[in-house]
Amino acid sequence: MSQIVSNQQLVQIANKFGTPVYVYHAERITEQYQKLQTAFSKCNAQFFYACKSLTNINILKHINNLGASLDCVSINEVKLGLMAGFEADNILFTPNCVDFEEILQAKDLGVKINIDNISILEQFGNTFGNNYPVCIRVNPHIMAGGNFKISTGHVDSKFGISIHQMRHIERVVKTTNLNVEGIHMHTGSEIKDVNVFLEGLEVMFTIASHFPNLKYIDLGSGFKVPYQPTDSETDLTSLGEKVAEAFSAFENETGKKIQVWFEPGKYLVSQAGYFVVKANVIKQTPATVFAGVNSGFNHLIRPMMYEAYHHIQNISNENATERIYTVVGNICETDTFAWDRKITEVREGDYLVFYNAGAYGFEMSSNFNSRLKPAEVMVENGEAKLIRQRDVFEDLLRNQVL
Numbered sequence: 001m002s003q004i005v006s007n008q009q010l011v012q013i014a015n016k017f018g019t020p021v022y023v024y025h026a027e028r029i030t031e032q033y034q035k036l037q038t039a040f041s042k043c044n045a046q047f048f049y050a051c052k053s054l055t056n057i058n059i060l061k062h063i064n065n066l067g068a069s070l071d072c073v074s075i076n077e078v079k080l081g082l083m084a085g086f087e088a089d090n091i092l093f094t095p096n097c098v099d100f101e102e103i104l105q106a107k108d109l110g111v112k113i114n115i116d117n118i119s120i121l122e123q124f125g126n127t128f129g130n131n132y133p134v135c136i137r138v139n140p141h142i143m144a145g146g147n148f149k150i151s152t153g154h155v156d157s158k159f160g161i162s163i164h165q166m167r168h169i170e171r172v173v174k175t176t177n178l179n180v181e182g183i184h185m186h187t188g189s190e191i192k193d194v195n196v197f198l199e200g201l202e203v204m205f206t207i208a209s210h211f212p213n214l215k216y217i218d219l220g221s222g223f224k225v226p227y228q229p230t231d232s233e234t235d236l237t238s239l240g241e242k243v244a245e246a247f248s249a250f251e252n253e254t255g256k257k258i259q260v261w262f263e264p265g266k267y268l269v270s271q272a273g274y275f276v277v278k279a280n281v282i283k284q285t286p287a288t289v290f291a292g293v294n295s296g297f298n299h300l301i302r303p304m305m306y307e308a309y310h311h312i313q314n315i316s317n318e319n320a321t322e323r324i325y326t327v328v329g330n331i332c333e334t335d336t337f338a339w340d341r342k343i344t345e346v347r348e349g350d351y352l353v354f355y356n357a358g359a360y361g362f363e364m365s366s367n368f369n370s371r372l373k374p375a376e377v378m379v380e381n382g383e384a385k386l387i388r389q390r391d392v393f394e395d396l397l398r399n400q401v402l
């Protein structure tokens with residue numbers, strides 16, 4: 001049985017801290033981390049939490065305590081990671097289209113640097129030569145995942161250096177004497193098919209021979225978790241076995257011991273998160289019954305942005321008859337969380353919960369419509385603790401020149 005926060009406790013949290021509120025379950029994050037460790041126990045693996053999915057410093061501290069490393073996409077994430085206690089050496093900085101200045105800052109902070117375009121590679125090599133090791137992000141041109149918006153390995157993607165530019169990479173590395181210690185790929189999110197990783201790994205093995213100092217191959221992330229009750233997740237046990245086999249074959253062939261890295265975001269925190277809102281209005285139109293809640297896509301944008309499904313339950317009226325609702329938010333623009341959903345009868349004032357709200361929920365929230373961002377709560381050892389105050393009106397004016 002997986003670790004869960006009971007609906008009853010969610011109601012208590014909503015009563016105590018108000019709604020809308022994000023709730024994260026520390027033990028569930030631990031459980032996911034342990035599942036990864038078990039699945040890849042036969043590999044020399046290291047896991048870098050992709051913290052863009054959820055950066056609350058309390059979550060970062062918890063994940064650091066588990067022994068994980070950290071994957072960051074901005075210099076501010078790097079700084080948050082250092083504040084949370086991650087060692088610089090256990091932080092990988094994987095930026096895209098940033099100013100060279102930001103890369104220099106990361107170098108000064110001593111973190112690992114993942115470079116994803118040739119001009120930066122060249123600048124870095126010209127400046128530092130072999131004095132500071134780097135990782136190179138390549139694009140293996142593998143189409144992965146179900147959703148084009150979150151797929152990054154295809155030929156039109158802005159991410160990584162094309163695998164077809166190997167000659168150019170090699171020339172830059174050679175002329176600037178760069179020390180390439182890692183190669184990286186990340187082909188997208190919600191990849192169910194383990195073959196995507198294995199095909200990518202084959203591509204990585206093919207180019208590995210160009211880099212004599214190679215220490216690790218980073219296969220990125222994209223592990224899928226179930227959002228719908230009928231969904232399945234990436235079969236990590238099978239992937240773990242196949243990756244272990246592939247690496248031991250590579251080792252036999254080349255005599256090289258190389259680590260495999262992964263960068264799970266969603267996998268670690270999605271299912272640990274709950275988003276609790278209150279039904280403000282039940283509105284019957286000739287076509288539909290709307291349940292209008294005290295939140296909107298400014299707090300949880302995944303349904304509007306990716307057509308993502310979040311399972312919803314009425315935790316104030318669990319045993320009532322199910323009816324069909326379209327659940328909408330209060331933003332003045334089309335703002336639909338769910339279409340034609342069976343939910344036990346919703347009365348005005350009831351609490352609804354969105355499950356799997358840990359990843360890319362709070363993190364993508366905004367103050368659109370001058371609405372306040374929600375509070376965040378962490379449940380650990382059964383106890384609920386506030387880890388971010390709800391915005392107050394003054395937060396809307398902060399930084400405005402009055």
Ligand SMILES: *Cc1c(COP(=O)(O)O)cnc(C)c1O
Binds near residue numbers: 094189221263267
């Ligand atoms: C977003 C991202 C991840 C995490 O992806 P998930 O689907 O949340 O696991 C990992 N690596 C990089 C480089 C990313 O940009």
